[in-house]
Amino acid sequence: MKRSEVVLETRGLSMYFGGVKAVDRVDFSLWDRELRCLIGPNGAGKSTFFKCLTGQLNPTAGSVVIRDVHVAGREPHEVSALGVGIKTQVPNVFSGLSVEENVWLAARRWHGPARARALTTETLERLQLTEIRAEMVESLAHGQRQWVELGMIVAADPWLVLLDEPAAGMTHDETTRTAELIREINTTATLIVVEHDMQFIRMISDKVTLFHEGRILMEDTMEVISADPKAREVYLGTRV
């Protein structure tokens, strides 16, 4: 696969809730091996846009194409079947099961028993979860739960990874480690990361897409965006 290829593209993607235009005619392109951050103020439409990509919402209009496959209106498991790993905003894990079982279930979906076991062990080590592999996920701290979810994504060995607020609620150290992990995933996969935490975006960012009122306001590096007066006005305010 060449580096210059578009792997995910939306054309005129719109999601309306009654009269509210949460996402409004968005044209978006993601290139192979890119690490793209989606930012924007609350209600800018990032998460709705994200859910349209992952099959959690059926868009009102427009198309989503992932490697030549139209996915708008498909079920989440069909999107996943294309080799896409998805992390939702609210941690979605199997609370009543062990850490190992969580990761194994993800690995086993696409691999045979032996390969799944190997992938599970490998993933647990990679995310430093080996020591707590037998613990129930419900007994873990918030940050660890997030990693279990990341582990489930990594274990399936996806080529495209979509993360909605992966660092939400993490301590500073945990955030740093998550940023390292995301950069590591980026060596083999293309990523979209929806995030609030500016600090975190600076750690990982490559190219940033700024959402505002359901549309893309601008697309550039974090330096350019934080210097732009209009972008500062809608989102960054005086904090940065």
Added chain:
Amino acid sequence: MKLSLDFQGTVIIAIFGVIFMLAAPALFGKVTIIKMTVPISLAILALSLALVWGYGGILCFGQTAFFGLGAYAYSIAATNSGESTGAIVVAILVAATAAAILGYVVFYGRVSDVYLAVITLTVTLILYSLMRRTSGPDYKIGDALLGGFNGIKSPKINLPWDPGDTLSRLELFYPAIAALILAYLLCGWITRTHFGRVCTAIRENELRAELIGYDTRLYKLGIFTVGAAIAGLAGVLFCTGVTRVTPDVFNLYNASLVIIWVIVGGRGTLIGPVLGAFGLYYLTEWLGRTASINNNLILGIVLIIFVLGVPKGVVPTITDWLESRRGHRTLRAQERRMRLRRNRTGRESPS
């Protein structure tokens, strides 16, 4: 491996079942054993809901629909064919097919959990009033009169190779308890397969299961259908045990009883609901013989006590308690070891 250890527990319980099967004739009188077929069949019904609700997370309020369909299908097929082996297969297939059709509609229609409970209950109640209206000579399938609220007489089970050699009510105990043990092993095995583990994962978080690529509708349909097949088999044993099947198998009282067995025994275990069914069956039977208190009142009180006081059910509560005791013991052992080490180093340091 941890998993094979888990399955050992299931096998050990099954071995206890076999021992009970062999020892029962020496322990109990004939009447007790003859009467035991009914609670055994109810235990299999409880087991089917333990699989569907306890592991699959599907609250089916109408598990008795498949139980009753199994009983009716068996009685009709056996009356017509004059032998039982094929009729048992028909009964299981009818129950499973009904569940597959109903399940397809509710799971692929993305019906939410609460509505699923309401829909399954409604199906049972519809069957109840439907079967009550089938009295008279016009309502018959082949030679089998449906019989309205009097129901159908259920032919005896015969040996597979000889339709003339039927089992007495005493002998029926053996296939019944064997079916319970086999169904228990089957369920235990299913929960440990990849399929079963995905079903448990869906119970824990359906969206996550979808996001890692599982078509959750298909898995739910699968476990729902298997559960219905087991309930259908239970229905066969029930109707041969009481020699008749009436529309009452579909009534509200029975539909809620199954739920109570599972709640009392414990969701997320297989043996719990089985014990719950036996326990509550013999409790109500004993109350019916001795006390002048209303049975339903007692059952209601039992349910309230369990929902408020023992929400996890008997078996999970006991295992949790045993595990915490074991935990304490290892903690205490660790403390003792550390104390010893400290003493030793304490003794060594002055020298």
